Amino acid sequence: MSSLLPPSTEGTPPASGGAATVTPAFSPLYQQIKGLILHSLQHGEWKPGEAIPSEIELAARFRVSQGTVRKAIDELAAENLVTRRQGKGTFVATHAERQVQYRFLKLLPDAGDASEEGPAQRTILECRRLRASADMARSLALRAGDSVIQIKRILSFVGVPTILEDIWLPGQAFKGLTAEQLAHYQGPTYAMFELDFGVRMVRAEEKIRAVLPDETQAQWLNVPAGTPLLSVERLAYTYNDVPMELRRGLYRTDTHHYHNKLN
């Protein structure tokens, strides 16, 4: 019935005053609805953990059928931006949920189950402001010289130091972040980012290599020099593919391994 974007002439005029684009850029209604919901998520109309309006409400709001809203939400759910719970509603996804904690951490113990280990113990080694190098700026879509926060920390499992991590965050978005905050917050760091800074990490990409640690790194991880380690370089994004964190981890793989499912 109605339509909302480029291809349309009645419910909302097309406004295609531009040049003759080769691709008319047909966009199905449910994609447009998805965009609208995404916009609301992005602008905090509903907070992480909260329920979004029911499908029927959204259908009424956007003047489309429930089925169309459903398909939009289906895609958001597939991208982990939202979580459906039958009988209860649809909820804004959060890194604080018990079930999907450490969603981005693929390191598993060789023996037993991650749940046996319990959560990682964090040791903050460093937390300071600095100016972005050219490289750093490019990765985080900043300008060279912009403020950046660097964090260095160790994650230990059952007392064994296993991950040595450097984290870089755009200073702008994380004003006032302190080492204490990082050390004392219970739960995933990404959950704290949501709560205290309104920054939601939505997806990430990792580049993995095998490397040898330098002396200092070997000491922090309590391994002999010459022990091969996994270098995991992660770029994490918020909405709209905006990069918000660069992380470089050194993983011990003598007791753990990086686990990946391929489909």
Place this chain on the structure above:
Amino acid sequence: MSSLLPPSTEGTPPASGGAATVTPAFSPLYQQIKGLILHSLQHGEWKPGEAIPSEIELAARFRVSQGTVRKAIDELAAENLVTRRQGKGTFVATHAERQVQYRFLKLLPDAGDASEEGPAQRTILECRRLRASADMARSLALRAGDSVIQIKRILSFVGVPTILEDIWLPGQAFKGLTAEQLAHYQGPTYAMFELDFGVRMVRAEEKIRAVLPDETQAQWLNVPAGTPLLSVERLAYTYNDVPMELRRGLYRTDTHHYHNKLN
């Protein structure tokens, strides 16, 4: 309207005539349809690359609406078992397609694009029959002592040896596999498995570690002893979660990196 499996006799009553199972194991119609299509795929009713019947045909065959078939196929497509092409039909997925070649290989060149490198050159070092060890048997769901084929090979990119791989296959399913076949087949090895042995790899899991090569390994890969390498242990499955291949690769990560997307 109709239904096909456990929960039903016709209108679709709950059918709780058995012991008091705590979970009635409700299975939606489209899941049952999915199972039926899966069964046909598994038993080769349609070969890799071929089109399966249209949604309308399948709907008629199973006596359900097109929408129900659609949802079943949607899931199969999401699992990469089938590929939809608007205007043409739905096709049995294959590892031989140009687009998704090397679906399971996550190693990318640091600079440039994988397409620039072109396909890997294969050097077969070994291809022999042996008896499964206890470990091997457990991984491949065989009995210790069952026949296993072991392949050792090198993959080179633009002439540079980059991956040293050991592959173990259940001898039963790969009778008659030869080193020549492995060396001369154009295209992904998994495509050859489909064509010559009717074995389709559907998903896989990898365990990744950083390791140091022994002398022989270092020589094959043409790297100095002490060069850290990625150890990638892959277990690949056919339909029904049946393991069909165990693979252990040593990846050089001085010019390449393992790339992973996290959602």
Place this chain on the structure above:
DNA sequence: GAGTGGTCTAGACCACGCG
């Protein structure tokens, strides 16, 4: 123009969670 997958609707009913 015929056939295929893709979108959209409207309505009925089901499973689930909670009060």
Place this chain on the structure above:
DNA sequence: GCGTGGTCTAGACCACTCA
């Protein structure tokens, strides 16, 4: 018992491909 998401249907129309 109500509200939510989940399933199923039937039918109309759209976009794409190919002969």
